[in-house]
Amino acid sequence: MNIVQKLLVATALPLSLVLSGCGETAPKNKAVYLLIDTSGTYTQELHKAQAIINYLLANLNSGDSIAVARIDSGSFSEKDILAKTTFDMRPSTANDQKRSFKQAIDEFANNLKHGSANTDITGGMLQATEYLNETGAGEKYVFIFSDLEEDLPDDYTRDFPISMDNIHVVALNVTKLRSDNIDPRDYLNRLDNWQHRVTEGGGDWRVLNDLERMDRLIVSN
Amino acid sequence: MDALLTLWSANTAVSATVWLLLAMTLLYFGRKPAHSMLRTTGEGLRNVLRLTSRSLSQLERHLVKRNREVLLAAARNDAERRIEREFTRIQALVARDLSGYPALHRDIAAAISNIEDTYRESGENPPLPPAWSEVVNTIAALPSHGDPAVAKVLNNIKGAVEDTHKETLKAWQNSAAQRHKLLSKMQPEWRTLNDKADAVAATVDGLDKRTHQLDKQMAQFEEIRRGEDSAVRSLTSSSLTQFFIAGLVLTIAVMGGLINFQLIALPMSEMVGGTSYIGALKTSDIAALVIILIEIAMGLFLLESLRITRLFPVISSMDDRMRRRMMVISLTILCVLAGIEASLAYMRDLLALDREALTQSLTGVTAAAGGVAASHAEFRWIPSIGQMVMGFILPFALAFIAIPLESFIHSLRTVLGLLLVGAIRAVSVAARALGNLLDHSMKLLMSAYDLLIMIPLSIERLVVSLRSSTEAVADAIPDVTATDEQPARKSRKGRRSKADDDTAAAAA
Numbered sequence: 001m002n003i004v005q006k007l008l009v010a011t012a013l014p015l016s017l018v019l020s021g022c023g024e025t026a027p028k029n030k031a032v033y034l035l036i037d038t039s040g041t042y043t044q045e046l047h048k049a050q051a052i053i054n055y056l057l058a059n060l061n062s063g064d065s066i067a068v069a070r071i072d073s074g075s076f077s078e079k080d081i082l083a084k085t086t087f088d089m090r091p092s093t094a095n096d097q098k099r100s101f102k103q104a105i106d107e108f109a110n111n112l113k114h115g116s117a118n119t120d121i122t123g124g125m126l127q128a129t130e131y132l133n134e135t136g137a138g139e140k141y142v143f144i145f146s147d148l149e150e151d152l153p154d155d156y157t158r159d160f161p162i163s164m165d166n167i168h169v170v171a172l173n174v175t176k177l178r179s180d181n182i183d184p185r186d187y188l189n190r191l192d193n194w195q196h197r198v199t200e201g202g203g204d205w206r207v208l209n210d211l212e213r214m215d216r217l218i219v220s221n
Numbered sequence: 222m223d224a225l226l227t228l229w230s231a232n233t234a235v236s237a238t239v240w241l242l243l244a245m246t247l248l249y250f251g252r253k254p255a256h257s258m259l260r261t262t263g264e265g266l267r268n269v270l271r272l273t274s275r276s277l278s279q280l281e282r283h284l285v286k287r288n289r290e291v292l293l294a295a296a297r298n299d300a301e302r303r304i305e306r307e308f309t310r311i312q313a314l315v316a317r318d319l320s321g322y323p324a325l326h327r328d329i330a331a332a333i334s335n336i337e338d339t340y341r342e343s344g345e346n347p348p349l350p351p352a353w354s355e356v357v358n359t360i361a362a363l364p365s366h367g368d369p370a371v372a373k374v375l376n377n378i379k380g381a382v383e384d385t386h387k388e389t390l391k392a393w394q395n396s397a398a399q400r401h402k403l404l405s406k407m408q409p410e411w412r413t414l415n416d417k418a419d420a421v422a423a424t425v426d427g428l429d430k431r432t433h434q435l436d437k438q439m440a441q442f443e444e445i446r447r448g449e450d451s452a453v454r455s456l457t458s459s460s461l462t463q464f465f466i467a468g469l470v471l472t473i474a475v476m477g478g479l480i481n482f483q484l485i486a487l488p489m490s491e492m493v494g495g496t497s498y499i500g501a502l503k504t505s506d507i508a509a510l511v512i513i514l515i516e517i518a519m520g521l522f523l524l525e526s527l528r529i530t531r532l533f534p535v536i537s538s539m540d541d542r543m544r545r546r547m548m549v550i551s552l553t554i555l556c557v558l559a560g561i562e563a564s565l566a567y568m569r570d571l572l573a574l575d576r577e578a579l580t581q582s583l584t585g586v587t588a589a590a591g592g593v594a595a596s597h598a599e600f601r602w603i604p605s606i607g608q609m610v611m612g613f614i615l616p617f618a619l620a621f622i623a624i625p626l627e628s629f630i631h632s633l634r635t636v637l638g639l640l641l642v643g644a645i646r647a648v649s650v651a652a653r654a655l656g657n658l659l660d661h662s663m664k665l666l667m668s669a670y671d672l673l674i675m676i677p678l679s680i681e682r683l684v685v686s687l688r689s690s691t692e693a694v695a696d697a698i699p700d701v702t703a704t705d706e707q708p709a710r711k712s713r714k715g716r717r718s719k720a721d722d723d724t725a726a727a728a729a
Contacts, residue, residue, distance in 0.1 A: 028498060054583040054584065055583075057583055058579075058583045058584070062490065062494070062495040089490075089497070091487070091491060091495055091572055092491060098583070099579065099582070102583065
């Protein structure tokens with residue numbers, strides 16, 4: 001075997017090893033859906049939501065998707081989606097998309113005057129799962145920025161299981177209500193109830209109240 | 222276990238003693254086959270391992286021989302190349318310097334001719350007539366006898382002679398001055414001649430040095446050709462040195478390649494996208510890697526076509542025209558790639574700036590901090606230019622990887638051969654040692670076996686010694702029928718001694 005043949009073998013071997021890993025691989029992109037509670041006094045927490053969005057924009061890359069929707073009286077609607085985008089494969093275009101996205105959210109935050117009368121969290125969750133499944137992303141996240149106190153209009157039906165296969169649900173900044181201070185079990189029951197619904201639907205549930213630890217939002221693989 | 226311990230008696234000690242006696246008896250009766258088994262096992266294992274060791278030693282010798290052949294062949298090729306190069310240099314020297322020798326010879330001949338002419342010219346001097354002074358003196362000494370006319374004539378003659386003498390002297394002086402002038406004109410000719418002679422001497426000296434170098438190379442080549450041990454040792458040491466030096470340079474080149482990769486990986490995602498993957502790697506990363514590998518390949522071809530390296534015999538054996546074409550093509554592609562890299566490096570800087578600006582807007586950097594950043598904006602061109610220059614230079618630096626790569630590949634053969642020989646030698650020694658160890662272990666086990674049955678063995682030894690002493694006493698007592706019985710007793714003794722011998726052999 002002469003030197004050329006040896007070199008060819010030495011080059012072909014690692015190349016074949018690399019190429020053997022080719023083919024159908026699982027998607028590696030992420031999709032994030034952020035639900036922002038705009039009901040009642042929770043609108044005061046909106047600036048925190050903006051910080052979370054900025055953090056997400058800084059950490060998501062080309063090919064990832066993000067959508068921000070508000071939770072109002074009837075959240076199972078595309079109209080409640082404030083902004084959504086899938087970042088372009090070119091980093092420079094993705095940066096422009098991020099700027100536009102931020103601008104859209106800032107405009108919404110500046111123009112929001114009144115909170116909604118009711119809080120349809122389940123509808124928002126349904127909308128979120130629908131969007132995330134459509135993206136076909138490898139990792140799917142739903143971030144709920146809310147106190148998790150659902151207050152539905154009288155004729156709305158939301159007491160059914162939600163399919164949340166392979167979706168990571170993270171409840172952010174779950175504030176305590178005045179009634180929770182009287183009986184903290186209400187707060188714990190609220191959290192347990194949502195955890196039960198999410199895990200029953202095949203999802204994964206976490207709570208993150210300390211927004212200083214935003215690095216734990218997206219579990220890097 | 223307890224049941225076994227109380228099988229013979231309720232008393233454990235008694236039962237254990239019975240077991241011990243039973244085991245001892247069994248072991249005593251099985252002593253011969255057990256010893257035989259242990260001995261044959263030990264000997265068998267030792268033989269097998271010795272055979273393995275011998276085979277490995279043979280393989281080692283074969284490998285050493287093969288390594289030697291490979292080393293000598295490589296060294297022979299190398300020496301041939303060096304000698305060829307020396308011949309090429311001598312040829313160049315001869316072509317450059319000695320090709321001008323006819324012109325030099327003409328110059329020298331012309332200079333010599335000029336000198337000769339000048340010398341000849343300087344030699345043609347009008348000599349001072351030696352008789353003039355005598356004639357003047359003779360005329361001056363002529364008696365005038367008081368005749369004023371004679372005195373006047375004589376004085377006139379004397380004056381005329383003196384004038385002529387002065388004129389002749391003056392002419393001679395002029396001639397001498399002319400000769401000196403001619404001789405001084407010879408000086409540059411001498412200098413030219415001297416310079417030419419120096420030039421010839423320098424050329425011949427250079428040629429002499431080259432021939433000495435060639436002699437050395439030839440001596441080395443002869444040494445290698447004869448396959449002398451000293452040459453092999455020297456070559457092995459040289460190969461190891463080459464291996465480590467080339468390895469070090471290759472490591473540095475790999476580091477350079479990584480920096481190069483970092484420069485172009487991010488902007489590559491602008492070209493091929495940052496979302497697609499091939500296997501576990503990003504397509505943009507692979508694209509960047511491919512560009513770097515192509516640069517290295519072009520560098521290999523360039524150095525190969527320049528005949529600096531000889532990794533591809535096909536390129537080395539091409540005709541000069543084709544080789545030059547290949548050289549130009551490789552260099553052009555390398556330049557184009559270097560240009561692409563420089564522009565990618567610039568794009569990387571732009572992307573980094575864009576990302577930085579975005580991050581600042583997302584994190585809500587204050588106006589004051591923004592002002593500080595803006596104050597440094599005037600120096601932003603320095604890293605931009607630096608990255609571009611690095612992007613342009615690194616491909617050419619990587620192109621030279623071919624030289625250490627060639628050395629590494631050539632020396633790797635020797636190093637791998639040495640390592641393999643070392644490993645085989647170690648395994649061979651280990652096999653031999655293990656064989657001896659197992660054999661000794663089996664002997665140790667035989668002794669341990671005897672130790673377990675030392676009581677019955679002692680009894681046996683005692684019985685044998687008692688029997689032999691009884692026979693000795695019987696032999697000492699005189700007997701009338703001794704003559705008749707002697708053969709029978711002898712035969713019995715013979716039998717017993719044979720039996721003793723067997724026992725002793727078994728014990729051994």
